[in-house]
Amino acid sequence: MNKSLLALAVLGAFAGAASAQSSVTIYGLIDQNVKYQDPGRLASVAGGRPGKAVTRVDDGGTGGLGSSRLGFRGVEDLGDGLKAIFRLELGVSPDSGGAGGRTTLGGTNNVFFNREAWVGLESKALGTVRLGRLNTQSRDIRYFIDATNEREFSVVENITSSRPLFQNFGSRVDNGINYRSPNFGGFELSISVGLAEDLGSTASTVATAGTITTTTAVRSEASEYQGLGLTFKNGPVQAAMTYEQLNGGVVSGSYNKVFTIGGNYDFGVAKLFAAYQNTRDFGGQLASSTTTTAVNSVGPVTTVTVTPFAKGIDVDAYNIGVRVPLGKQWLLKAQYTGSTVDRLGALSDLDQEKYGVSIAYLLSKRTSVYGVITQRSGDDDETFARKGEYLVGVNHFF
Numbered sequence: 001m002n003k004s005l006l007a008l009a010v011l012g013a014f015a016g017a018a019s020a021q022s023s024v025t026i027y028g029l030i031d032q033n034v035k036y037q038d039p040g041r042l043a044s045v046a047g048g049r050p051g052k053a054v055t056r057v058d059d060g061g062t063g064g065l066g067s068s069r070l071g072f073r074g075v076e077d078l079g080d081g082l083k084a085i086f087r088l089e090l091g092v093s094p095d096s097g098g099a100g101g102r103t104t105l106g107g108t109n110n111v112f113f114n115r116e117a118w119v120g121l122e123s124k125a126l127g128t129v130r131l132g133r134l135n136t137q138s139r140d141i142r143y144f145i146d147a148t149n150e151r152e153f154s155v156v157e158n159i160t161s162s163r164p165l166f167q168n169f170g171s172r173v174d175n176g177i178n179y180r181s182p183n184f185g186g187f188e189l190s191i192s193v194g195l196a197e198d199l200g201s202t203a204s205t206v207a208t209a210g211t212i213t214t215t216t217a218v219r220s221e222a223s224e225y226q227g228l229g230l231t232f233k234n235g236p237v238q239a240a241m242t243y244e245q246l247n248g249g250v251v252s253g254s255y256n257k258v259f260t261i262g263g264n265y266d267f268g269v270a271k272l273f274a275a276y277q278n279t280r281d282f283g284g285q286l287a288s289s290t291t292t293t294a295v296n297s298v299g300p301v302t303t304v305t306v307t308p309f310a311k312g313i314d315v316d317a318y319n320i321g322v323r324v325p326l327g328k329q330w331l332l333k334a335q336y337t338g339s340t341v342d343r344l345g346a347l348s349d350l351d352q353e354k355y356g357v358s359i360a361y362l363l364s365k366r367t368s369v370y371g372v373i374t375q376r377s378g379d380d381d382e383t384f385a386r387k388g389e390y391l392v393g394v395n396h397f398f
Contacts, residue, residue: 043383139172224246321333330360338352
Protein backbone atom coordinates (compact mmCIF):
# COMPACT_ATOMS: atom_id res chain seq x y z
CA MET A 1 0.00 0.00 0.00
CA ASN A 2 2.77 2.43 0.98
CA LYS A 3 4.76 1.52 -2.14
CA SER A 4 1.72 2.21 -4.31
CA LEU A 5 1.15 5.57 -2.70
CA LEU A 6 4.84 6.45 -3.12
CA ALA A 7 4.75 5.48 -6.80
CA LEU A 8 1.65 7.60 -7.38
CA ALA A 9 3.26 10.53 -5.61
CA VAL A 10 6.40 10.27 -7.76
CA LEU A 11 4.35 10.04 -10.98
CA GLY A 12 2.27 13.03 -9.87
CA ALA A 13 5.40 15.04 -9.19
CA PHE A 14 6.81 14.26 -12.65
CA ALA A 15 3.47 15.09 -14.29
CA GLY A 16 3.28 18.38 -12.38
CA ALA A 17 6.82 19.30 -13.42
CA ALA A 18 6.09 18.49 -17.05
CA SER A 19 2.91 20.58 -17.11
CA ALA A 20 4.72 23.48 -15.43
CA GLN A 21 7.54 23.38 -17.96
CA SER A 22 5.50 23.36 -21.16
CA SER A 23 1.88 24.07 -22.12
CA VAL A 24 -0.21 24.82 -25.21
CA THR A 25 -3.61 26.52 -25.02
CA ILE A 26 -6.29 26.47 -27.72
CA TYR A 27 -8.59 29.47 -27.53
CA GLY A 28 -10.98 31.43 -29.68
CA LEU A 29 -13.90 33.76 -30.15
CA ILE A 30 -17.09 33.50 -32.21
CA ASP A 31 -19.11 36.66 -32.78
CA GLN A 32 -22.09 36.98 -35.12
CA ASN A 33 -24.50 39.85 -35.53
CA VAL A 34 -27.40 41.01 -37.64
CA LYS A 35 -26.78 44.56 -38.82
CA TYR A 36 -28.60 47.25 -40.75
CA GLN A 37 -26.16 49.47 -42.69
CA ASP A 38 -27.34 52.77 -44.15
CA PRO A 39 -25.01 54.51 -46.67
CA GLY A 40 -24.97 58.11 -47.90
CA ARG A 41 -26.93 58.96 -51.06
CA LEU A 42 -23.77 58.80 -53.21
CA ALA A 43 -22.35 55.58 -51.75
CA SER A 44 -23.27 51.93 -51.47
CA VAL A 45 -22.76 49.26 -48.85
CA ALA A 46 -20.67 46.36 -50.18
CA GLY A 47 -23.04 44.24 -52.23
CA GLY A 48 -25.73 46.91 -52.29
CA ARG A 49 -27.01 49.74 -54.49
CA PRO A 50 -26.16 53.47 -54.15
CA GLY A 51 -28.07 55.06 -51.30
CA LYS A 52 -29.84 51.81 -50.36
CA ALA A 53 -29.60 50.26 -46.91
CA VAL A 54 -28.59 46.61 -46.51
CA THR A 55 -29.40 44.07 -43.78
CA ARG A 56 -26.82 41.34 -43.36
CA VAL A 57 -25.42 38.66 -41.06
CA ASP A 58 -21.81 39.53 -40.35
CA ASP A 59 -18.77 38.79 -38.22
CA GLY A 60 -18.18 40.75 -35.03
CA GLY A 61 -15.06 42.33 -36.51
CA THR A 62 -17.32 44.93 -38.14
CA GLY A 63 -19.18 46.76 -35.40
CA GLY A 64 -19.40 43.78 -33.02
CA LEU A 65 -17.54 42.80 -29.87
CA GLY A 66 -14.58 41.28 -31.74
CA SER A 67 -13.44 39.40 -34.83
CA SER A 68 -14.07 35.66 -34.75
CA ARG A 69 -10.82 33.72 -34.43
CA LEU A 70 -9.05 30.50 -33.51
CA GLY A 71 -5.70 30.59 -31.77
CA PHE A 72 -2.89 28.54 -30.27
CA ARG A 73 -0.48 29.92 -27.68
CA GLY A 74 2.25 28.12 -25.84
CA VAL A 75 5.00 28.55 -23.27
CA GLU A 76 7.94 26.40 -22.20
CA ASP A 77 9.85 27.11 -19.01
CA LEU A 78 13.57 26.94 -19.88
CA GLY A 79 14.74 27.69 -16.34
CA ASP A 80 16.51 30.68 -14.76
CA GLY A 81 13.56 32.96 -15.58
CA LEU A 82 13.72 32.24 -19.34
CA LYS A 83 10.70 31.04 -21.33
CA ALA A 84 10.02 30.11 -24.95
CA ILE A 85 6.68 31.51 -26.16
CA PHE A 86 4.63 31.39 -29.36
CA ARG A 87 1.26 32.36 -30.83
CA LEU A 88 -0.59 31.31 -33.99
CA GLU A 89 -3.95 32.96 -34.64
CA LEU A 90 -6.31 32.97 -37.64
CA GLY A 91 -9.50 34.81 -38.38
CA VAL A 92 -12.67 32.89 -39.21
CA SER A 93 -16.01 33.95 -40.73
CA PRO A 94 -18.77 31.87 -39.14
CA ASP A 95 -21.44 33.34 -41.45
CA SER A 96 -19.72 31.72 -44.45
CA GLY A 97 -17.31 29.21 -42.88
CA GLY A 98 -14.34 31.01 -44.41
CA ALA A 99 -10.90 31.30 -42.80
CA GLY A 100 -7.83 33.42 -43.21
CA GLY A 101 -7.91 36.70 -45.10
CA ARG A 102 -5.61 39.65 -44.54
CA THR A 103 -5.26 42.69 -42.32
CA THR A 104 -1.70 43.82 -42.60
CA LEU A 105 0.88 46.29 -43.78
CA GLY A 106 1.65 45.05 -47.30
CA GLY A 107 1.56 41.35 -48.15
CA THR A 108 -0.96 39.25 -50.05
CA ASN A 109 -4.49 38.09 -49.29
CA ASN A 110 -5.82 34.71 -48.13
CA VAL A 111 -3.15 33.92 -45.54
CA PHE A 112 -4.11 31.15 -43.12
CA PHE A 113 -2.67 32.57 -39.87
CA ASN A 114 -3.69 36.08 -40.86
CA ARG A 115 -3.77 37.58 -37.36
CA GLU A 116 -0.62 36.78 -35.33
CA ALA A 117 2.09 34.21 -36.02
CA TRP A 118 5.27 34.52 -33.99
CA VAL A 119 7.79 32.80 -31.71
CA GLY A 120 9.95 34.39 -29.04
CA LEU A 121 11.95 34.29 -25.84
CA GLU A 122 10.85 35.94 -22.60
CA SER A 123 13.16 36.83 -19.71
CA LYS A 124 12.11 38.51 -16.49
CA ALA A 125 15.45 40.27 -16.25
CA LEU A 126 16.16 41.11 -19.91
CA GLY A 127 12.73 41.47 -21.57
CA THR A 128 11.02 39.73 -24.50
CA VAL A 129 11.99 39.25 -28.15
CA ARG A 130 9.39 38.09 -30.72
CA LEU A 131 9.87 37.22 -34.40
CA GLY A 132 7.18 36.78 -37.07
CA ARG A 133 3.86 38.41 -37.90
CA LEU A 134 3.27 40.95 -35.14
CA ASN A 135 0.89 43.66 -34.00
CA THR A 136 1.92 47.21 -34.80
CA GLN A 137 2.69 49.54 -31.91
CA SER A 138 -0.57 51.46 -32.32
CA ARG A 139 -2.59 48.23 -32.28
CA ASP A 140 -0.81 47.03 -29.13
CA ILE A 141 -1.94 50.15 -27.20
CA ARG A 142 -5.63 49.85 -28.16
CA TYR A 143 -6.47 48.75 -24.58
CA PHE A 144 -5.06 52.05 -23.31
CA ILE A 145 -6.80 54.53 -25.64
CA ASP A 146 -9.98 52.90 -27.01
CA ALA A 147 -13.01 52.19 -24.82
CA THR A 148 -13.99 49.35 -27.18
CA ASN A 149 -10.48 47.94 -27.82
CA GLU A 150 -10.94 48.36 -31.61
CA ARG A 151 -14.32 46.66 -31.50
CA GLU A 152 -17.86 48.16 -31.65
CA PHE A 153 -16.96 51.69 -32.76
CA SER A 154 -13.20 51.41 -33.07
CA VAL A 155 -11.12 54.58 -33.32
CA VAL A 156 -9.32 52.95 -36.27
CA GLU A 157 -11.27 53.30 -39.47
CA ASN A 158 -10.87 54.69 -42.97
CA ILE A 159 -14.31 56.20 -43.48
CA THR A 160 -13.34 56.48 -47.14
CA SER A 161 -10.12 55.22 -48.76
CA SER A 162 -8.21 58.46 -48.18
CA ARG A 163 -9.83 59.73 -44.98
CA PRO A 164 -8.66 57.94 -41.84
CA LEU A 165 -9.65 58.48 -38.26
CA PHE A 166 -6.83 56.98 -36.15
CA GLN A 167 -4.25 54.80 -37.91
CA ASN A 168 -2.72 51.49 -36.84
CA PHE A 169 -0.76 50.61 -40.01
CA GLY A 170 -3.05 47.74 -40.96
CA SER A 171 -2.99 46.20 -37.45
CA ARG A 172 -0.01 43.91 -38.13
CA VAL A 173 3.29 43.68 -39.97
CA ASP A 174 5.00 40.73 -41.64
CA ASN A 175 8.69 39.90 -41.18
CA GLY A 176 8.52 41.59 -37.78
CA ILE A 177 11.05 41.92 -34.97
CA ASN A 178 9.92 43.25 -31.59
CA TYR A 179 11.72 43.85 -28.29
CA ARG A 180 9.77 44.62 -25.12
CA SER A 181 11.65 45.65 -21.99
CA PRO A 182 11.03 44.39 -18.45
CA ASN A 183 8.69 46.47 -16.28
CA PHE A 184 10.45 49.38 -14.55
CA GLY A 185 8.15 51.02 -12.01
CA GLY A 186 5.15 50.55 -14.28
CA PHE A 187 6.94 51.59 -17.49
CA GLU A 188 7.59 49.27 -20.46
CA LEU A 189 9.47 50.14 -23.65
CA SER A 190 8.71 48.45 -26.99
CA ILE A 191 10.67 48.65 -30.27
CA SER A 192 9.45 47.13 -33.56
CA VAL A 193 10.66 46.75 -37.14
CA GLY A 194 8.81 45.19 -40.07
CA LEU A 195 11.41 44.33 -42.70
CA ALA A 196 10.54 45.02 -46.34
CA GLU A 197 13.14 42.43 -47.45
CA ASP A 198 13.50 44.36 -50.77
CA LEU A 199 10.50 42.49 -52.12
CA GLY A 200 8.11 43.92 -54.68
CA SER A 201 5.81 43.01 -57.52
CA THR A 202 5.81 43.92 -61.22
CA ALA A 203 2.86 44.05 -63.61
CA SER A 204 3.42 44.67 -67.34
CA THR A 205 1.23 45.81 -70.21
CA VAL A 206 2.17 45.67 -73.93
CA ALA A 207 0.72 47.99 -76.58
CA THR A 208 1.52 48.15 -80.31
CA ALA A 209 0.89 51.19 -82.51
CA GLY A 210 2.17 50.82 -86.08
CA THR A 211 5.88 49.96 -85.96
CA ILE A 212 6.29 50.92 -82.29
CA THR A 213 5.79 48.44 -79.44
CA THR A 214 5.63 49.85 -75.92
CA THR A 215 5.98 47.79 -72.74
CA THR A 216 4.99 49.41 -69.46
CA ALA A 217 6.04 47.85 -66.15
CA VAL A 218 4.58 49.04 -62.85
CA ARG A 219 6.80 48.17 -59.90
CA SER A 220 5.58 48.23 -56.28
CA GLU A 221 8.07 48.11 -53.43
CA ALA A 222 7.16 47.51 -49.80
CA SER A 223 8.34 50.07 -47.26
CA GLU A 224 9.94 49.18 -43.94
CA TYR A 225 7.82 49.69 -40.83
CA GLN A 226 9.48 51.21 -37.77
CA GLY A 227 7.81 51.75 -34.39
CA LEU A 228 8.60 52.79 -30.82
CA GLY A 229 6.21 52.57 -27.86
CA LEU A 230 6.16 53.42 -24.16
CA THR A 231 3.39 52.30 -21.79
CA PHE A 232 2.69 52.98 -18.11
CA LYS A 233 0.44 51.15 -15.66
CA ASN A 234 -0.04 52.05 -11.99
CA GLY A 235 -3.25 51.38 -10.11
CA PRO A 236 -6.19 53.08 -11.86
CA VAL A 237 -3.94 54.89 -14.36
CA GLN A 238 -2.88 53.53 -17.76
CA ALA A 239 -1.07 55.62 -20.38
CA ALA A 240 0.68 54.99 -23.70
CA MET A 241 2.72 56.86 -26.28
CA THR A 242 3.93 55.59 -29.69
CA TYR A 243 5.79 56.83 -32.76
CA GLU A 244 5.60 54.90 -36.05
CA GLN A 245 6.60 55.48 -39.66
CA LEU A 246 7.19 53.88 -43.04
CA ASN A 247 10.58 54.18 -44.67
CA GLY A 248 12.00 53.26 -48.06
CA GLY A 249 10.28 51.45 -50.88
CA VAL A 250 10.51 53.73 -53.91
CA VAL A 251 9.80 56.76 -51.72
CA SER A 252 12.78 58.87 -50.69
CA GLY A 253 12.97 58.93 -46.90
CA SER A 254 10.22 58.36 -44.36
CA TYR A 255 6.49 59.07 -44.57
CA ASN A 256 3.25 58.30 -42.77
CA LYS A 257 4.89 59.50 -39.56
CA VAL A 258 2.39 58.90 -36.74
CA PHE A 259 2.56 60.06 -33.11
CA THR A 260 -0.10 58.75 -30.70
CA ILE A 261 -0.63 59.57 -27.03
CA GLY A 262 -3.47 58.63 -24.72
CA GLY A 263 -4.65 56.65 -21.75
CA ASN A 264 -7.47 55.84 -19.37
CA TYR A 265 -8.40 56.29 -15.72
CA ASP A 266 -10.58 53.88 -13.73
CA PHE A 267 -12.89 55.79 -11.38
CA GLY A 268 -14.50 52.55 -10.19
CA VAL A 269 -17.98 53.46 -11.37
CA ALA A 270 -16.63 54.16 -14.88
CA LYS A 271 -13.40 54.07 -16.90
CA LEU A 272 -12.64 57.16 -19.00
CA PHE A 273 -10.48 57.01 -22.18
CA ALA A 274 -8.87 59.82 -24.19
CA ALA A 275 -6.29 59.99 -26.99
CA TYR A 276 -4.75 62.22 -29.66
CA GLN A 277 -2.92 61.24 -32.85
CA ASN A 278 -1.01 63.30 -35.41
CA THR A 279 0.07 61.98 -38.81
CA ARG A 280 2.59 63.89 -40.92
CA ASP A 281 3.18 63.18 -44.61
CA PHE A 282 0.21 60.84 -44.79
CA GLY A 283 0.31 58.53 -47.79
CA GLY A 284 -0.26 55.04 -49.11
CA GLN A 285 1.75 52.11 -47.87
CA LEU A 286 3.10 51.27 -51.32
CA ALA A 287 4.48 53.63 -53.97
CA SER A 288 5.06 52.71 -57.60
CA SER A 289 7.47 53.41 -60.43
CA THR A 290 6.75 53.05 -64.15
CA THR A 291 9.30 51.82 -66.71
CA THR A 292 8.46 52.30 -70.40
CA THR A 293 10.48 50.71 -73.22
CA ALA A 294 9.69 51.77 -76.79
CA VAL A 295 11.15 49.87 -79.76
CA ASN A 296 11.26 51.56 -83.19
CA SER A 297 13.40 51.67 -86.35
CA VAL A 298 16.19 53.50 -84.54
CA GLY A 299 16.40 51.11 -81.58
CA PRO A 300 15.08 50.66 -78.06
CA VAL A 301 14.31 53.72 -75.95
CA THR A 302 13.87 53.26 -72.20
CA THR A 303 12.40 55.81 -69.81
CA VAL A 304 11.86 55.40 -66.06
CA THR A 305 9.23 57.43 -64.24
CA VAL A 306 8.92 57.35 -60.45
CA THR A 307 5.49 58.32 -59.17
CA PRO A 308 6.28 60.99 -56.58
CA PHE A 309 4.72 60.85 -53.15
CA ALA A 310 3.22 64.24 -52.33
CA LYS A 311 4.46 64.88 -48.80
CA GLY A 312 2.69 67.44 -46.69
CA ILE A 313 -0.75 65.95 -46.02
CA ASP A 314 -1.34 65.91 -42.26
CA VAL A 315 -4.09 64.27 -40.19
CA ASP A 316 -5.12 65.19 -36.64
CA ALA A 317 -7.36 62.72 -34.76
CA TYR A 318 -8.84 62.76 -31.27
CA ASN A 319 -10.93 60.43 -29.17
CA ILE A 320 -12.87 60.29 -25.91
CA GLY A 321 -14.74 57.26 -24.61
CA VAL A 322 -16.25 55.75 -21.48
CA ARG A 323 -16.92 52.23 -20.23
CA VAL A 324 -19.52 51.85 -17.48
CA PRO A 325 -20.38 48.55 -15.72
CA LEU A 326 -24.05 48.51 -14.69
CA GLY A 327 -24.15 45.90 -11.97
CA LYS A 328 -22.49 42.54 -12.61
CA GLN A 329 -24.11 41.68 -15.93
CA TRP A 330 -24.54 44.89 -17.96
CA LEU A 331 -21.77 46.89 -19.65
CA LEU A 332 -22.35 50.25 -21.34
CA LYS A 333 -19.83 51.87 -23.71
CA ALA A 334 -19.93 55.21 -25.52
CA GLN A 335 -17.28 56.87 -27.68
CA TYR A 336 -16.67 59.87 -29.91
CA THR A 337 -13.81 60.00 -32.46
CA GLY A 338 -13.02 62.74 -34.97
CA SER A 339 -10.29 63.72 -37.40
CA THR A 340 -9.24 66.51 -39.74
CA VAL A 341 -7.32 65.84 -42.96
CA ASP A 342 -5.19 68.87 -43.88
CA ARG A 343 -4.89 68.69 -47.66
CA LEU A 344 -2.38 70.34 -49.98
CA GLY A 345 -2.72 73.46 -52.07
CA ALA A 346 -6.04 75.27 -52.23
CA LEU A 347 -8.03 72.19 -51.20
CA SER A 348 -10.04 72.66 -48.00
CA ASP A 349 -9.62 70.54 -44.88
CA LEU A 350 -11.81 67.46 -44.52
CA ASP A 351 -13.51 66.98 -41.16
CA GLN A 352 -15.25 63.77 -40.08
CA GLU A 353 -16.55 62.17 -36.92
CA LYS A 354 -17.79 58.85 -35.66
CA TYR A 355 -19.78 58.26 -32.49
CA GLY A 356 -21.78 55.47 -30.94
CA VAL A 357 -23.16 53.65 -27.95
CA SER A 358 -23.30 49.94 -27.12
CA ILE A 359 -24.88 47.83 -24.41
CA ALA A 360 -23.95 44.23 -23.59
CA TYR A 361 -25.61 41.71 -21.27
CA LEU A 362 -23.34 38.98 -19.88
CA LEU A 363 -25.16 35.64 -19.87
CA SER A 364 -22.01 34.07 -18.35
CA LYS A 365 -18.29 34.83 -18.09
CA ARG A 366 -17.86 33.73 -21.71
CA THR A 367 -21.15 34.53 -23.47
CA SER A 368 -22.94 37.83 -24.02
CA VAL A 369 -25.60 39.42 -26.20
CA TYR A 370 -25.27 43.03 -27.32
CA GLY A 371 -26.65 45.94 -29.32
CA VAL A 372 -24.72 48.75 -31.03
CA ILE A 373 -25.66 52.06 -32.69
CA THR A 374 -22.96 53.90 -34.69
CA GLN A 375 -23.18 57.13 -36.69
CA ARG A 376 -20.67 58.84 -39.02
CA SER A 377 -20.84 62.43 -40.27
CA GLY A 378 -18.66 65.21 -41.65
CA ASP A 379 -17.70 66.86 -44.93
CA ASP A 380 -19.10 65.05 -47.97
CA ASP A 381 -20.80 62.51 -45.70
CA GLU A 382 -23.16 61.45 -48.50
CA THR A 383 -20.14 59.53 -49.88
CA PHE A 384 -19.84 57.43 -46.68
CA ALA A 385 -20.60 53.74 -47.33
CA ARG A 386 -21.52 53.14 -43.65
CA LYS A 387 -23.12 56.39 -42.56
CA GLY A 388 -25.34 54.68 -40.01
CA GLU A 389 -25.11 51.21 -38.47
CA TYR A 390 -27.49 49.37 -36.13
CA LEU A 391 -26.91 45.80 -34.98
CA VAL A 392 -27.59 43.09 -32.42
CA GLY A 393 -25.34 40.08 -31.88
CA VAL A 394 -24.05 37.17 -29.81
CA ASN A 395 -20.44 36.84 -28.61
CA HIS A 396 -18.80 33.68 -27.15
CA PHE A 397 -15.24 33.13 -25.89
CA PHE A 398 -13.72 29.68 -25.52
